[in-house]
Amino acid sequence: MRERFKRKMQxxxxxxxLLAGPYIVWMVAFIVIPLLLIAYYGFTVKTDDGLRFSLSxxxxxxxxxxxxxxxxxxxxxxxxxxxCLILAYPIALMLRNRNVGSDSFVIMIFMLPMWMNFLLRTxxxxxxxxxxxxxxxxxxxxxxxxxxxxNTSGAIVFGMVYNFLPFxxxxxxxxxxxxxxxxxxxxxxxxANAFQTFIKVILPLSVPGMISGITMVFVPSLTTFVxxxxxxxxxxxxxxxxxxxxxxxxxxxxxxxxxxxxxxIFILISMALVSIYDxxxxxxx
Amino acid sequence: xxxKKLINLxxxxxxxxxxxxxxxxxxxxxxxxxxxxxxxxxxxxxxxxRIIGGFETPDAGQVIFDGKDITxxxxxxxxxxxxxQKYALxxxxxxxxxxxxxxxxxxxSKQYIQDKIKYALKLVxxxxxxxxxxxxxxxxxxxxxxxARAIVNEPKVLLLDEPLGALDLKLRQDMQYELIRLKxxxxxxxxxxxxxxxxxxxMSDTIVVMNKGYIQQIGTPEMIYNxxxxxxxxDFIGESNIISGTMVxxxxxxxxxxxxxxxxxxxxxxxSVDVVIRPEDVDLLPPEKGIIKGRVTSLxxxxxxxxMEVMANGFEWLVHSTDLVPxxxxxxxxxxxxxxxxxxxxxxxxxxxxxxxxE
Ligand SMILES: Nc1ncnc2c1ncn2[C@@H]1O[C@H](COP(=O)(O)OP(=O)(O)OP(=O)(O)O)[C@@H](O)[C@H]1O
Ligand SMILES: [Mg+2]
Numbered sequence: 001m002r003e004r005f006k007r008k009m010q011x012x013x014x015x016x017x018l019l020a021g022p023y024i025v026w027m028v029a030f031i032v033i034p035l036l037l038i039a040y041y042g043f044t045v046k047t048d049d050g051l052r053f054s055l056s057x058x059x060x061x062x063x064x065x066x067x068x069x070x071x072x073x074x075x076x077x078x079x080x081x082x083x084c085l086i087l088a089y090p091i092a093l094m095l096r097n098r099n100v101g102s103d104s105f106v107i108m109i110f111m112l113p114m115w116m117n118f119l120l121r122t123x124x125x126x127x128x129x130x131x132x133x134x135x136x137x138x139x140x141x142x143x144x145x146x147x148x149x150x151n152t153s154g155a156i157v158f159g160m161v162y163n164f165l166p167f168x169x170x171x172x173x174x175x176x177x178x179x180x181x182x183x184x185x186x187x188x189x190x191x192a193n194a195f196q197t198f199i200k201v202i203l204p205l206s207v208p209g210m211i212s213g214i215t216m217v218f219v220p221s222l223t224t225f226v227x228x229x230x231x232x233x234x235x236x237x238x239x240x241x242x243x244x245x246x247x248x249x250x251x252x253x254x255x256x257x258x259x260x261x262x263x264x265i266f267i268l269i270s271m272a273l274v275s276i277y278d279x280x281x282x283x284x285x
Numbered sequence: 286x287x288x289k290k291l292i293n294l295x296x297x298x299x300x301x302x303x304x305x306x307x308x309x310x311x312x313x314x315x316x317x318x319x320x321x322x323x324x325x326x327x328x329x330x331x332x333x334x335r336i337i338g339g340f341e342t343p344d345a346g347q348v349i350f351d352g353k354d355i356t357x358x359x360x361x362x363x364x365x366x367x368x369x370q371k372y373a374l375x376x377x378x379x380x381x382x383x384x385x386x387x388x389x390x391x392x393x394s395k396q397y398i399q400d401k402i403k404y405a406l407k408l409v410x411x412x413x414x415x416x417x418x419x420x421x422x423x424x425x426x427x428x429x430x431x432x433a434r435a436i437v438n439e440p441k442v443l444l445l446d447e448p449l450g451a452l453d454l455k456l457r458q459d460m461q462y463e464l465i466r467l468k469x470x471x472x473x474x475x476x477x478x479x480x481x482x483x484x485x486x487x488m489s490d491t492i493v494v495m496n497k498g499y500i501q502q503i504g505t506p507e508m509i510y511n512x513x514x515x516x517x518x519x520d521f522i523g524e525s526n527i528i529s530g531t532m533v534x535x536x537x538x539x540x541x542x543x544x545x546x547x548x549x550x551x552x553x554x555x556x557s558v559d560v561v562i563r564p565e566d567v568d569l570l571p572p573e574k575g576i577i578k579g580r581v582t583s584l585x586x587x588x589x590x591x592x593m594e595v596m597a598n599g600f601e602w603l604v605h606s607t608d609l610v611p612x613x614x615x616x617x618x619x620x621x622x623x624x625x626x627x628x629x630x631x632x633x634x635x636x637x638x639x640x641x642x643x644e
Contacts, residue, residue: 182373185340188360189367190387190438200386204377 041257057258066242066259073239074266076153077221080160081168084217085210087161088168092209093202095169096176107173114166122159122230129155129231151233159227164220168213175209176202211274219267239263288316291474292337292442297346299332306332307343308498314442314476315491319468321477323485324495325521330478331370333495334444337476338367351441361390365442366435370450372427374419380406380430381415387438405433408467425456432467442474449484461487482522486510494518515628519561526567526602529630530560538627541598543577547625559628564605566624569595575617584612 045054060066095107113121128134129149136146149155179202187197225240232238239259246256292314299307306329314320322330335341337348339360348356355363366387375383381402388398406412409429419427428448435443448464449457465488468475479485485492486506494501494509494517502514513519516527530540535550540560552558572578579597586592591609595602597618610616 180371180373182369182371183375185338185360186367186369186373186375186434187386188340189338190434191361191390192386193359193361196390201375201377 038257038260041253042261043258045254057254058262060255060258061262065237066239069237069242070239070263070266072153072236073222076157076238077160077218080157080164080221081214081218083157083161084165084168085214088165088172088213089210092169092172092176095173096179110169111166113162118163119226121163122227125155125159125162126150126230129158150231151235153232153236155231156228156236156238159231160217160221160224163227164217167216167220171212171216172206172209175206179205214274215271218270222267223263288318290314291316291351292476293347293349294333294337295347295349297333297336297343297348299329299336299341299343306498307336310346310498310500312493312500312503314474316441317472317474319465319475319477319488319490320493321479321485321489321491322493322495323479323482323521324501326480328495329498330480330495331446334367334446334476334478337442338365338444339363364440365444366438366440367444367446368428368431368435368448370446370448372419372424372431374427374430374434376419378419379415380411380417380419380422383419383430384434384437386434391438401437405437408436408470409433409463425452425460428452428460429463432464436467436471436473440473442476445475445477447478447480450479457484464488486522494521496521511626513561513626513628516559516561516630519559519626519628524564524603524605526562526564526600528560528562528600530558530627532556532558532627536622538625541577541600543598545576545620545625546622547627548622549625549627552627552629557630559630561626561628562620562624564592564603565590566620567595567602567604567606568619568621569593569604569606569608569610570617570619572615572617575619577618579616579618581610581612581614581616584609 042057043053043055044051045056061070091110095110098106126133130136131146131148131150133150135149139146183205184197184201187201188194192200223240225238225244228236228238228241229244243256243259243263246252246259290313292312294310294312294314297307297310298305310333322333324330332341336343339355339358339362343356346356347354350363350365360367375386378386384402384405385398388401393401402415403412406414409432411426411429411433414422414426414430419430422430428451432443432445432448445464449460452460461484464475464477477485477488486509489506491503492506492509493503496517502509502518504512509518509522513522513525519525520527528540530538530545532549532552532554533539533544534554535552536547538545538547538549538558538560545560569575569581577597579595579602581593582596582601583594584591587605590605590607593604593606593610595604595616595618602618
């Protein structure tokens with residue numbers, strides 16, 4: 001009896017593995033192989049007598065120009081992540097309290113920009129912020145001198161916030177709507193005013209949403225090269241631009257891969273930091 | 286119960302989306318009373334509790350608490366606490382932090398809070414659970430924590446919205462006794478919502494039977510069970526035979542073509558009435574000794590008694606008896622005059638509620 005049961009378990013296990021087959025193939029083809037290729041290029045250099053193992057691609061990051069680009073990237077993506085968080089939370093809270101489940105119109109308004117091509121959106125902002133762009137033309141009507149808006153760090157941060165804000169709103173909104181209204185009522189019932197209820201109950205319960213929001217804004221901000229090249233011009237160089245140049249203009253795949261690996265390590269470290277904070281936070285409140 | 290009136294709901298009305306849920310409701314809740322609001326699903330019990338708790342504002346009427354009008358006061362400023370139907374524990378906090386929540390808000394001293402947590406956990410039989418997380422507790426345990434979290438604040442009134450609804454039968458019965466014990470130990474007022482009539486009869490000092498936003502009857506469990514004021518109450522509280530009848534004269538009612546002696550007077554002659562007879566009050570005798578004759582059509586063993594159905598004069602009588610009468614047997618039906626309840630037939634829901642709210 002037990003034997004038969006065991007056998008049945010085994011066959012169903014095999015069957016389940018078979019079901020996972022297509023997914024595994026997909027993962028290998030589009031995730032594992034590209035990663036291995038990047039590692040392969042990143043850890044090798046071209047010499048006259050073929051490829052040779054080397055760490056020199058990774059140590060390229062120590063080059064002052066690259067180091068400065070990485071520092072600026074970290075700084076700007078941190079700033080835009082914080083701005084996104086500050087903007088997104090009240091919006092998500094508002095969406096929850098309106099109980100948008102029935103009329104998803106409001107949520108659509110916030111998601112609408114996402115349906116437009118990313119490149120188009122960014123180029124549109126380039127036109128708006130330009131020296132001779134929409135804003136400055138408007139200002140000149142009132143006799144105000146043109147402002148230096150484009151090609152600044154501020155413009156890049158603006159582009160990041162504009163493009164990635166929905167990725168912060170959605171995960172926070174998702175955890176907020178899942179908080180049972182009775183739990184909030186219970187806090188009020190036990191004597192907490194609206195603000196205390198927010199600090200002691202709503203905020204800690206929404207930490208998982210904030211964590212995924214932070215991840216979903218910080219990572220693309222750190223690696224972007226499109227936003228910085230369109231809104232930042234040629235003077236402001238982020239680490240994404242450095243890597244892009246290695247691949248596209250200098251044709252040095254090894255150097256580009258090496259720098260990508262370094263960037264990946266930074267992302268892993270920051271994610272680890274965030275998740276440690278996550279665990280501490282939930283218990284600590 | 287001659288305690289002072291602690292809560293007074295006065296002319297409370299509430300509509301949702303144009304639909305009247307509570308209609309001009311009046312109710313006293315006395316100090317130290319175990320008051321149960323009983324009624325079918327959707328009759329407005331939760332809405333009434335939410336109005337007392339401050340989570341809903343009535344469209345009209347007032348909530349008076351200890352002489353003060355608290356109709357517009359937010360929940361956190363009311364001297365009462367709620368135990369929610371689905372526990373509503375704070376899942377991100379330990380059991381100790383859950384219980385301490387209200388005390389922390391009130392900035393009580395560390396020592397006081399520690400003592401209170403210990404005391405409350407002992408009271409609900411969960412010593413040593415301080416550092417567990419709510420998710421790691423069973424439903425019954427979570428419910429007891431929800432109760433502990435409420436009572437440490439020493440509210441004057443505890444509002445409980447079907448707190449045992451999600452528990453299995455055995456646990457529910459255990460918890461019923463624990464709640465009665467708690468109430469006696471704490472000496473506070475319980476306002477308890479349920480749609481389970483047995484629970485209401487077991488636990489309450491006073492039962493308020495509601496239907497469709499109206500109060501049908503207020504009284505002690507005995508009164509509600511033995512002297513239901515209308516067919517709805519009779520039907521809702523326990524099983525019963527409800528039969529249309531006509532008063533022949535005082536103390537004599539005609540049902541199903543036969544005259545039954547009863548004890549009611551002053552209802553008028555030839556007046557249509559509802560007659561309620563509890564299944565345990567129907568006596569089965571040999572055919573010639575009964576008032577009417579019938580035949581047993583079904584028989585079920587229920588543990589403490591047999592449940593039989595007897596077809597007599599076109600009505601299926603429900604009968605509970607410890608004596609077995611086999612299916613197919615001809616029997617006579619007899620009812621003691623004291624066990625016949627006679628009620629005016631209501632013309633409408635409105636009329637059902639009339640005359641019930643006066644104290
Ligand atoms: N916030 C609301 N918006 C709209 N309708 C509501 C709202 N709250 C309650 N109702 C309606 O009011 C009526 C009474 O609801 P209530 O929750 O008071 O019933 P209840 O007696 O507690 O029922 P149950 O035993 O099922 O919990 C229902 O028809 C319900 O649909
Ligand atoms: Mg309810």
